[in-house]
Amino acid sequence: MYKYDQYDQAMVDARVEEFRDQTRRRLDGSLAEEHFRPLRLMNGLYLQLHAYMLRVAVPYGTLNSDQMHALADIAEKYDRGYGHFTTRQNIQYNWIKLEDAPDILADLAKVEMHAIQTSGNCIRNISSDHFAGAAADELVDPRPYAEILRQWSSFHPEFSYLPRKFKICVIASDTDRAAMRLHDIGIQIVKNDAGELGAAFYVGGGMGRTPIIAPCINEFVPLDQLVTYSEACLRVYNRYGRRDNKYKARIKILVHELGKEEYTRQVEEEFAHMLEQGVEPPLAELERIKTYFQDPDFKTGLTDRADRSDPDFALWIDRNCHKHKAPGYVSATISLKPVGGIPGDASVEQMHLMANLAKEYSFDECRVTHAQNIVLPHVEIGRLHELWTKLEEAGLGTPNLDRIDDIIACPGLDYCSLANARSIPVAQKISERFAANGKADELGQLKLKISGCINACGHHHAGHIGILGVDRKGVENYQLLLGGSEAEDTSLGKITGPGFSEDGIVDAVEKAADVYLAHREDGERFLDTYRRIGMDPFKEALYG
Amino acid sequence: MAKELGVSPDAVQFRFRDDEMVDHGMVTVDSFVEQSNASAVRIEPGDDARELLPFLDRLALVEVNFPVFGDGRGYSAARILREAGYTGELRAVGEVLVDQIAYMRRCGFDAFAPDSKLNEADVEAAFARFPEVYQKTVDGAAPIWKLRHG
Ligand code: SF4
Helix, strand or coil: CCCCCHHHHHHHHHHHHHHHHHHHHHHCCCCCHHHHHHHHHHCCEEECCCCEEEEEECHHHEEEHHHHHHHHHHHHHHCCCEEEECCCCCEEEEEECHHHHHHHHHHHHHCCCECCCCCCCCECCCEECCCCCCECCCCCCCHHHHHHHHHHHCCCCCCCCCCCCECEEEECCCCCCCCHHHCCEEEEEEECCCCCEEEEEEECCECCCCCECCCEEEEEEEHHHHHHHHHHHHHHHHHHCCCCCHHHCCHHHHHHHHCHHHHHHHHHHHHHHHHCCCCCCCHHHHHHHHHCCCCCCCCCCCCCCCCCCCHHHHHHHHHHEEEECCCCEEEEEECCCCCCCCCCEEEHHHHHHHHHHHHHHCCCEEEECCCCCEEEEEEEHHHHHHHHHHHHHCCCCCCCCCCCCCCEECCHHHCCCCCCCCCHHHHHHHHHHHHHHCHHHHHCCCCEEEECCCCCCCCHHHCCEEEEEEEECCEEEEEEEECCECCCCCECCEECCCCECHHHHHHHHHHHHHHHHHHCCCCCCHHHHHHHHCCHHHHHHHHC | CCCCCCCCHHHCCEECCCCCCCCCCCEEHHHHHHCCCCCEEEECCCCCHHHHHHHHHHCCEEEEEECCCCCCHHHHHHHHHHHCCCCCEEEEEECCCHHHHHHHHHCCCCEEEECCCCCHHHHHHHHHCCCCECCCCCCCCCEHHHHHHC
């Protein structure tokens, strides 16, 4: 994985000192909260309901074991013994003191990490496929492209006070595991007819209160123009994105209001101009970065069979392991969704353990997924049983990837000051309900996502089943959505009808699941059945 | 008489040029484009800096207003002017704060007239903070990729 050189390290160290100085000025009163706010946000520090929350960037979701250990140490030293992995492949700490924040950033810098631009109206941490460099179906490893964009977007002087936050995602396979088209810019690395690599740009997608699937505005940007083209997309947005209404300020609204053609025309015009400005790093820089993403030394002649005599183990393999490009290996997902747990939470001990396992079984690498789980990308099939046994002992062996209890949930009203309703208890109740009624097995793949308000951090629009917390006359109320997907068949869920109480929504999810079980045909997932039979049978069951 | 447009030269707290400060009447982008032989113009966030491009050789001072520091359009305006070869004074005015001033400089501003005076030591520290930069802009700084590859 990528390693900082002296330049990268100096930038991160300088940032720590800058934030230390800003915090000092805030604490002595010389910097007003109003002016401090965007600065602390650009360092990932939010003021939540009970305390500060610090969001640490995990670039394209990749961590080594030293970094995971450091994240655990921070949870122990400065928080209450937990970290929370997020839908942006980052980690958040919910109980941070302002005066500790500079020290935490200094601890992070020691392991080549930071919280730069994890919040604020700037270009955020760049996300990617959690199976990058491992998946059998990828064209190339997308992370070198994400890294070149990470550097370009860090401390960008023109694009640090955008109309709104800006999220970029880079993938390189037709299977989309990163919700690419629901980003401000989604990039897919593709090959053209001449066999050259390039980048397809999808611009203006997003969730929030106005979910939009990004249209493709350029099918092939040559790799030596990647930064230049991004710069053009951003400049048009910075100049013309709406600033009169925070809810209309994302680039999706600009692209939507101008129309894809007009937005594209303006970008192309700016692009032609930017090409003359020489803003693109040379291809040698891309080559330099790529050397850090070489395949590890995969062994050959390994067995591709695991001993499946233990049924629990066999189940975990079937559900939580993903096909690897190297024979004899798989990518194994560690579920952070035990029955009744808080989705995405890991304790200090669990983080240390995952770090050790990454080192021992996966070439010192692990990944954070946007579904709030952890992946060990390169595990020998012959050692899976050993690994699984250790996970089981630590309560990390839940075999539920992409199933109804593998719930994505935002922090909601338990932490977030913007929330209308709690997300976490709803997730807990649903996973307990389906554990008790035994239906989870039968349901197979069913992605359930919960947001505590319209901002959609829990991706509810993109859930096969989505739940949105709203406030109804001061009472928490939950709307149910069906039919969303954030995979390559991206679609947005539709609201079923009137909302439900906290207990009512758990019943409603079960009813929707029952409709599927009653109507499904061979091999259909929940989503397929919904797409075939439509909303009516579900409405009938829910409200009839 | 209408209030004169633009800040007074006395309000300029930091200036990184050696030439004489321009002290002529300043006009809006609209009136500049329509008529004038003015040599000083003031850009508001909604103005299109590119309208000035045909007249750059006539301009000696462009003032870019930041009514609120969070509105970043002025950064693009500045960079566009510099990219087009404008060499006159480019002055940031309005809510210009310590923590944005280095970015402004990188986008081509070479004079600053903050609404409220800034602590000079803080500003000096802000300019000196980051040893290198990741992007090529218009300030002449060699980006890190250039340092890596020559
Ligand atoms: S969706 Fe709303 S409640 Fe949930 S984390 Fe985002 S802003 Fe907070």
